[in-house]
Amino acid sequence: MEISRGPDEVVYVVVVEQNYQLAEFTLIKAIKDMFIARGGSQIGDDAAILDLGDQLLVVSSDLTIEGVHLPAITPSKARTDDFDQGFDLSKITERDFGFKSVTTAISDIAAMGIEPRWVTLSLCGPAGSDLLEVMEGVREACVQFDCDLVGGDLSVSPVLTANVTAIGTCKPNEPVFRNTCSVGDAIWVTGPLGGASCGLRLINKEIEIENDALVGELINRQKRPVPRVKEAVLARLIGASSMIDISDGLATELDHLANGANAGISIEDVPIHDGANIDDALYGGEDYEIIFTLDPNLDPADQFEKAGLRPPIKIGVIVGEPDCRKIRGRDFLVGGFQAKW
Ligand code: ADP
Ligand code: MG
Numbered sequence: 001m002e003i004s005r006g007p008d009e010v011v012y013v014v015v016v017e018q019n020y021q022l023a024e025f026t027l028i029k030a031i032k033d034m035f036i037a038r039g040g041s042q043i044g045d046d047a048a049i050l051d052l053g054d055q056l057l058v059v060s061s062d063l064t065i066e067g068v069h070l071p072a073i074t075p076s077k078a079r080t081d082d083f084d085q086g087f088d089l090s091k092i093t094e095r096d097f098g099f100k101s102v103t104t105a106i107s108d109i110a111a112m113g114i115e116p117r118w119v120t121l122s123l124c125g126p127a128g129s130d131l132l133e134v135m136e137g138v139r140e141a142c143v144q145f146d147c148d149l150v151g152g153d154l155s156v157s158p159v160l161t162a163n164v165t166a167i168g169t170c171k172p173n174e175p176v177f178r179n180t181c182s183v184g185d186a187i188w189v190t191g192p193l194g195g196a197s198c199g200l201r202l203i204n205k206e207i208e209i210e211n212d213a214l215v216g217e218l219i220n221r222q223k224r225p226v227p228r229v230k231e232a233v234l235a236r237l238i239g240a241s242s243m244i245d246i247s248d249g250l251a252t253e254l255d256h257l258a259n260g261a262n263a264g265i266s267i268e269d270v271p272i273h274d275g276a277n278i279d280d281a282l283y284g285g286e287d288y289e290i291i292f293t294l295d296p297n298l299d300p301a302d303q304f305e306k307a308g309l310r311p312p313i314k315i316g317v318i319v320g321e322p323d324c325r326k327i328r329g330r331d332f333l334v335g336g337f338q339a340k341w
Helices: 024-038 076-084 094-110 131-144 195-203 212-223 229-238 250-261 278-284 301-306
Strands: 002-005 011-014 048-051 056-065 118-125 148-156 161-170 186-189 242-245 264-267 290-294 313-319 325-327
Touching (some): 056 094, 094 131, 094 161, 094 212, 094 229, 195 212, 229 290, 229 301, 242 250, 250 264
Parallel strands (some): 118 148
Antiparallel strands (some): 186 290
């Protein structure tokens, strides 16, 4: 552990993990400590909520990097040749990259129960990158989720990289935070999990599945994640007490919910996507389904159905013991994707 002292006499405590690696959540905590005296107390939720008086601004920023958040891209030229022999679904296109860079960013606005309205995009890639094709994917996502691209930046870089800032507005008291659940609240999730992780294993040819339609669906879960904007807004209107989206895996996101409220998690049911397994569902991440908590006397199913949305699935309950992380009475490991340096 290293301790240093900042200019405002703020003490930063940075836990340097084994092998001198600094894990993402440790670094986020350190960044928050560094900026807390200068307004950084917002750091740590899915998006920041900025007070403009009669309105709030909801802002989040996310990176998408080729080879990190998506496997390497097949250049358009090679794909044009492939099309003659039947296009291999497991290949990732520039359009997929553009689409995913936007949808993963707006998912964080949805995770506050708010609709995204605008995005900015900083985009860079190596010589030969087809950035116009990336922009086609960006446009597709913006049209599908009703956002405007309002600015950005361009540069060159060793690998294709996008940073998307997503912005929404709302009224005071509307946003739903990740640390505000109460003991006894039921835990709901907007869809089955693990599809994106299983899709990645298919893309990487680590597994094979006979059913072509299912293979296509799973690969799309990885290439083209769908932010659950309407579902999240409806969950807020029904009275969700806390909310988070699943980028790093169910286990990690549940841990965030519990830690923030000093509560525990007891899960009865993990809904697993067809073709995926429990590890994909718990630790794979990138499903971008929404987890929300709700008064146990409320059942949101009818209202979701009336709105034409897939009904959410109740998976468990918030319990009083802060150390409790259980599935059907057995401890589960808290883990999932974390960047390390
Ligand atoms: P998500 O998976 O929801 O996109 P992360 O787990 O990556 O979010 O980060 C959680 C939160 O930590 C972010 O929403 C943000 O508030 C904060 N955060 C992450 N990286 C930084 C950074 N470089 N500077 C300031 N805040 C950060
Ligand atoms: Mg998030």
